Amino acid sequence: QKEVEQDPGPLSVPEGAIVSLNCTYSNSAFQYFMWYRQYSRKGPELLMYTYSSGNKEDGRFTAQVDKSSKYISLFIRDSQPSDSATYLCAMTQAAGNKLTFGGGTRVLVKP
Amino acid sequence: GAVVSQHPSWVICKSGTSVKIECRSLDFQATTMFWYRQFPKQSLMLMATSNEGSKATYEQGVEKDKFLINHASLTLSTLTVTSAHPEDSSFYICSARSNRQAGNTDTQYFGPGTRLTVL
Numbered sequence: 001q002k003e004v005e006q007d008p009g010p011l012s013v014p015e016g017a018i019v020s021l022n023c024t025y026s027n028s029a030f031q032y033f034m035w036y037r038q039y040s041r042k043g044p045e046l047l048m049y050t051y052s053s054g055n056k057e058d059g060r061f062t063a064q065v066d067k068s069s070k071y072i073s074l075f076i077r078d079s080q081p082s083d084s085a086t087y088l089c090a091m092t093q094a095a096g097n098k099l100t101f102g103g104g105t106r107v108l109v110k111p
Numbered sequence: 112g113a114v115v116s117q118h119p120s121w122v123i124c125k126s127g128t129s130v131k132i133e134c135r136s137l138d139f140q141a142t143t144m145f146w147y148r149q150f151p152k153q154s155l156m157l158m159a160t161s162n163e164g165s166k167a168t169y170e171q172g173v174e175k176d177k178f179l180i181n182h183a184s185l186t187l188s189t190l191t192v193t194s195a196h197p198e199d200s201s202f203y204i205c206s207a208r209s210n211r212q213a214g215n216t217d218t219q220y221f222g223p224g225t226r227l228t229v230l
Contacts, residue, residue, distance in 0.1 A: 034218065043117075043204050043221035044155070088154060098145065099219060103154045 003027050006089055006102030015111050019076040023089035023102045026070065030091040030100070033065050035074045038086045038104070047087075048074065079109045114138055115207050117222035124195055125230055132190045132225045134205030140185035141207035145219060146178070149202040161188045195229040202226050 006023045013019055021035075032051050036044035048063040050056045050072075056063045064073040072091075076083055086106045090099040114137040124130050134144055142163050147155040159180050160168045167180035179191040188207075192199055203226075206219040 032218075036221070041202070041224070041226065043115075043206075043223045046218060046220060049218050095218075098157055098160055101154045 001026065002103075003100050004089065004091065004102040007105055008103055010106040010108050012108045012110060013079055015079060015081060015109055017079055017109075019074075019079045019083065019107055019109070021074040021076075021087050021089075021105050021107070023072050023091075024070055025072075025091060025100075027093075027100075028067075028070065029093045032092050032095055033063070033072050034090045034099070035061075035063060036088040036090060037083075038088060040085075044088055081109050081111050083107060083109045113209050113220040115205065115220050115222040117205060117225050119225060120223060121226040121228075123228045123230065126196050127194055129191055129193045130195055130227060132192075132203055132205075132227075134188045134190070134207070134222050136186045136207040136209070136220075139207070139209050141188075141209065142185060143208040144182060144188040145206045145208070146180060146188075146190050147204045147206070149204060149224075151202075155204060158190075192227065195227070197229045200227055200229045 004025045035048040037047050038044040050063050050065050053065045053067045060077045062075040086104040088104045089102040092099050116135045118133045144161045146158045148158050149155050157170050158173045161180045161182040163182045163185050169175045177193055182188040202224050204224040206221045
């Protein structure tokens with residue numbers, strides 16, 4: 001069993017819809033949680049960075065962390081075709097330590 | 112802010128030659144940089160952790176004599192793939208650790224990647 005599980009998709013949604021992504025993990029020591037967006041043949045771009053349980057909102061993006069369930073989510077509101085990419089969750093036990101990545105979910109937003 | 116660059120963006124080389132990839136943090140100092148490898152449609156696989164002024168820490172299964180890492184300054188780390196073979200063809204991505212987040216928490220910013228093709 002992988003430490004971090006993420007549905008590979010693809011997840012196809014119409015433009016304007018809400019995109020809902022999630023990851024589950026098994027290591028209760030993870031404290032810091034991140035979401036990255038990666039376009040094809042590009043490096044990952046940090047979208048959200050959260051610590052501990054709760055919600056964090058930044059523009060069209062909302063990240064949720066539920067440590068009791070070992071479950072994190074990313075929601076993208078008013079999705080655009082430019083949001084089509086692979087979304088990677090990542091987490092670590094201590095700030096600055098090496099990251100453990102999910103496998104990534106490929107998202108397609110259709111105009 | 113927190114920009115990381117890589118050079119070259121792509122490289123094609125003959126089997127048996129060595130290739131050097133540079134990773135630079137452009138607007139911050141990075142005491143720690145990480146090197147990843149990514150195969151098509153797969154997630155990132157950490158190869159090694161590079162600390163400025165000390166030897167890199169390699170992940171299990173990664174040959175340190177084949178993938179030489181040097182972190183000579185706070186803004187530059189290099190990965191040299193020695194005696195490259197076709198199976199080394201991959202997308203190599205570096206990241207640099209920054210403590211510029213609010214609350215002094217650290218996170219990693221990634222470079223754009225280097226696509227290596229070994230013929």
